Amino acid sequence: MEEVLPTPAPRRVDSSSFQQLDIPTNPRPTLQAHMPTPHPHTRQPRVEPDPHRHVDVQFELRRAGQGTRPTARQDPPDEYYHQFNTHRQSVHYEHQGRTPSRLGDHQRTRLPPRNPPPARNQQCSNQRENGRSQSDLDEEEQVRSFMSSKKGRFVLRNGDVVENGRLLIADESKEMEKGLNQMSPVLTHWLRTFKSYIPLTAFNKIFLAGDQAEWSRRKAPSESKIEDGSASLRVYGGAPPPDELLMQFEDWIDVMTLFIRYVTDAGWQTLPERFEGHRRVVMEIREHYGWMIALRYCIRIRQGVMRDTIDGKIKNFSHLQSAIFEEVKIIADSRQERAYRTNPYVENGPLSHMNPMTGLAKPSALPSSKRTAAETFPAKTVKAEPTSGDWIPSAKWRTMSKDEKTAAKRDQQRSSRRRDDDRGREKDRYYERSDYCDRGKDYQKRSPSRSRSPRGGRGKGRNRRS
Numbered sequence: 001m002e003e004v005l006p007t008p009a010p011r012r013v014d015s016s017s018f019q020q021l022d023i024p025t026n027p028r029p030t031l032q033a034h035m036p037t038p039h040p041h042t043r044q045p046r047v048e049p050d051p052h053r054h055v056d057v058q059f060e061l062r063r064a065g066q067g068t069r070p071t072a073r074q075d076p077p078d079e080y081y082h083q084f085n086t087h088r089q090s091v092h093y094e095h096q097g098r099t100p101s102r103l104g105d106h107q108r109t110r111l112p113p114r115n116p117p118p119a120r121n122q123q124c125s126n127q128r129e130n131g132r133s134q135s136d137l138d139e140e141e142q143v144r145s146f147m148s149s150k151k152g153r154f155v156l157r158n159g160d161v162v163e164n165g166r167l168l169i170a171d172e173s174k175e176m177e178k179g180l181n182q183m184s185p186v187l188t189h190w191l192r193t194f195k196s197y198i199p200l201t202a203f204n205k206i207f208l209a210g211d212q213a214e215w216s217r218r219k220a221p222s223e224s225k226i227e228d229g230s231a232s233l234r235v236y237g238g239a240p241p242p243d244e245l246l247m248q249f250e251d252w253i254d255v256m257t258l259f260i261r262y263v264t265d266a267g268w269q270t271l272p273e274r275f276e277g278h279r280r281v282v283m284e285i286r287e288h289y290g291w292m293i294a295l296r297y298c299i300r301i302r303q304g305v306m307r308d309t310i311d312g313k314i315k316n317f318s319h320l321q322s323a324i325f326e327e328v329k330i331i332a333d334s335r336q337e338r339a340y341r342t343n344p345y346v347e348n349g350p351l352s353h354m355n356p357m358t359g360l361a362k363p364s365a366l367p368s369s370k371r372t373a374a375e376t377f378p379a380k381t382v383k384a385e386p387t388s389g390d391w392i393p394s395a396k397w398r399t400m401s402k403d404e405k406t407a408a409k410r411d412q413q414r415s416s417r418r419r420d421d422d423r424g425r426e427k428d429r430y431y432e433r434s435d436y437c438d439r440g441k442d443y444q445k446r447s448p449s450r451s452r453s454p455r456g457g458r459g460k461g462r463n464r465r466s
Contacts, residue, residue, distance in 0.1 A: 143167075180258075180265055181208040185220040186235045189227075191266045195308040196229075200252070200298075201241040203259045214238040244299055245356035248343050249291050252282075252298070277318025285320075289329070292337035292344070296328040335359045 143162055146154045150165030159170030183191070190196040201207065214237025221233060247255075256279055264272045278301060286294035301317050301324060332338050335354075344351035355362055392400075392408060400408070 180262060181205065182212050182215075183208065183262070184211055184215055184235065184237060186226055186233065188266075189223065190306075191262060194268075194271070194306050194314070197303055197306045199241050199244050200255050200259060200302070201244055201247065202236075203255045203262060204241070204251075205258070207241050211237045243356070245295065246343065246346055247295060248346065249286060249294075252295065256298075271314075274316065274318040281318075281320050285325070290332070290338045290340065291342055292340065293328050293332045295343070296331060297325055300324045300328060 139156060142154060143156065146152055146162045147165055147167070152163075154162040156162070161168040161170065187198055187202065190198055202211075218234075218237055225233060256275075260272050260275050260279075263275065278298070282294045282298045285297055301321065304324075305314055305317060335351075337344065337351075340350065343349065345354065345356040346352065353362055354360070397405070
């Protein structure tokens with residue numbers, strides 16, 4: 001075991017004790033001394049310390065502690081620690097009555113972290129790139145605040161005015177363009193996403209104008225409610241569009257052209273081109289197979305395109321789709337639709353009593369649902385003629401006294417009875433008044449005062465004497 005010597009009291013001596021022990025005051029040069037001055041923002045390479053130099057320093061320190069036991073101890077120079085780790089610094093260490101035998105006895109702290117290079121101001125660079133000044137950005141911020149608040153009035157430097165959430169353009173050279181009728185918010189969202197089916201009859205100009213007028217009096221649903229697709233979602237402002245299967249070829253040409261324009265206005269570029277090819281295919285089918293096959297083919301294609309799929313793919317439908325074409329041909333043949341050049345399901349058509357979707361008779365055409373002429377004939381209302389004792393107006397009734405109301409009720413009850421002097425009037429007798437001359441020669445008018453007994457006697461009290 002190593003002998004442990006008692007530690008004497010510390011005392012201070014000058015630095016000549018290190019020179020007597022031949023400890024070099026200037027350490028030998030290291031690799032760091034020959035390296036160029038690094039840039040403050042450049043990552044410095046780590047310099048590994050020399051292990052032999054580490055052992056030499058420990059040996060010199062131990063020898064210094066043993067040789068100068070009577071004298072005071074002194075910390076070694078700071079240069080010994082800077083050559084091992086450039087990221088550490090020596091701090092003054094107070095000895096506690098013993099000789100430091102290893103470098104770990106000296107307290108070391110890390111250097112302050114390097115400051116990262118200042119980040120470039122992205123906003124300033126964008127300003128330089130776009131050529132906009134700070135005043136332009138401040139004006140845009142004010143415009144956004146006025147537009148979001150929908151209140152107040154703000155005049156821009158170019159003359160435009162933001163008022164009540166609307167931007168009023170001052171440039172007179174910008175005229176209003178001929179645009180499309182505004183569709184309902186739900187149809188606009190569906191046309192932008194192509195995830196829900198929209199019937200082609202909804203793109204009729206007359207229907208769109210009426211639907212826009214109805215939506216102007218209603219509150220539009222939010223985007224989140226449209227995305228949820230709840231059952232209470234209102235799609236149209238008024239009545240829904242007519243059935244597609246009742247369209248004629250002339251109507252289909254107009255609505256299909258308008259439909260392609262709305263698809264283009266919604267931001268699609270490829271779909272309008274494919275719908276143009278689809279329109280040519282439908283016209284060729286109508287030329288060779290009839291209109292009903294072409295109409296059913298068009299509906300089936302759009303139903304397959306305007307829906308939400310798992311993979312999100314929309315196949316190229318600008319050419320004839322053989323599987324769908326064979327399907328609609330079978331349906332048309334089973335319902336005998338190929339014999340008609342036009343739509344037979346329209347009003348007063350040969351198949352107007354049939355349902356074009358199911359092929360069955362409509363409920364209104366069934367025998368059980370037919371009503372007779374007596375049921376359909378409007379009922380005639382007969383109004384009773386007012387009598388002399390008819391009702392009294394409520395305004396007058398409220399002003400009448402209690403006695404007057406009682407008398408009025410009594411008069412109403414009497415009016416239903418015939419008065420005494422009216423009895424027998426307007427009644428036909430058992431003979432006509434003008435038939436006296438037709439009764440024969442022997443007929444004599446009976447005196448009113450005579451008795452009417454069948455025996456023909458004198459009347460009572462005729463010759464009665466008092």
